[in-house]
Amino acid sequence: MENQKSETYDIIEVCLLAGKIMLQSGGETYRVEDTMMRIAAAFGIDKTHSYVTPTGIIFSAEGSEPTKTKLIRILSRSTDLKKVAMVNSISRKITSGETNLEEALILLKELDALDVTFPFMVQVAAASIASGCFMIMFRGEWNDFIPAMITGGLGYLGFLYFHRFVPIKFFSEFLASFIIGLLALIFIELGIGHQLDKIIIGSVMTLVPGLLVTNAVRDLMAGHLVSGLSKGAEAVLTAFAIGSGIAVVLSFI
Known part of the structure; x- marks a missing residue:
């Protein structure tokens, strides 16, 4: 039970990190919500709810245990469509089964820290x-x-x-x-x-x-x-x- 609870929180963290990168990089609200829900579904959580605004994301996951909800703040926004495309690429790998939960979290953290803007x-x-x-x-x-x-x-x-x-x-x-x-x-x-x-x-x-x-x-x-x-x-x-x-x-x- 404890392992399942921990895994659920890891899935939520992956979803929120993907949404955060996309929203900070100029992604549309519907695209952010759709990406997070697809990632969660790929990891076995079908019942999810998300509320996205330009300054924050609220994401919740329902399962056999009580519903888990997490909030993340968006403090800065820019236009970096390359990062949006890279998050979409990671999302496709997750949904196709090419990337597991741990690898996805590592890839997204590396992408979040990566500066792909032009000089x-x-x-x-x-x-x-x-x-x-x-x-x-x-x-x-x-x-x-x-x-x-x-x-x-x-x-x-x-x-x-x-x-x-x-x-x-x-x-x-x-x-x-x-x-x-x-x-x-x-x-x-x-x-x-x-x-x-x-x-x-x-x-x-x-x-x-x-x-x-x-x-x-x-x-x-x-x-x-x-x-x-x-x-x-x-x-x-x-x-x-x-x-x-x-x-x-x-x-x-």
Whole structure:
């Protein structure tokens, strides 16, 4: 009986760890719940209940003994879809019987500690190129491509730098958009840039919470109202931070 009780808690720990990694990495609420329930079923627990929000997960398992419930808090969230895919891969191995409980726990702990994000400068370079391409996509002129690249790259660099010292994302996004607006205005004043609006629009696109909006709509459509509304509110707050930073700069004109 004691061994069975201990195994149940280990199964719950594996399920919660998988859900935590996915939720922290930008996974949708329905995907997190489905993955946890599939893992539990693969280990012999068919009756499970989960309640997932962007800031926490509650998971319970029913069996012959009293129902066991555990809560885990989610303190930080980012966009790392590679980790989501890796958790899905581990989940498939569990359901197919290729991985046992102990191996799954070890794999998930290693994945949780693994940093699979791109190097700092690679992120900045990607943001820089994306800013120039977004500017062209919004029908900007090619002679504004380089100013948009520089503006977007330095703006995203500021976002990453400020976020290291200020854990509140709103202020990091506000300062990054302020830098973008200021640099775009400087390029226009120097005669290097020509279309202020297009340079700003292309540069701020790297800060726009596209995945957050998509997940919010997807969760609302799936009936996860709390998660959908909270993610939507977070996306609105991000949009407000970006707009406020640009508005402060434009008020100088």
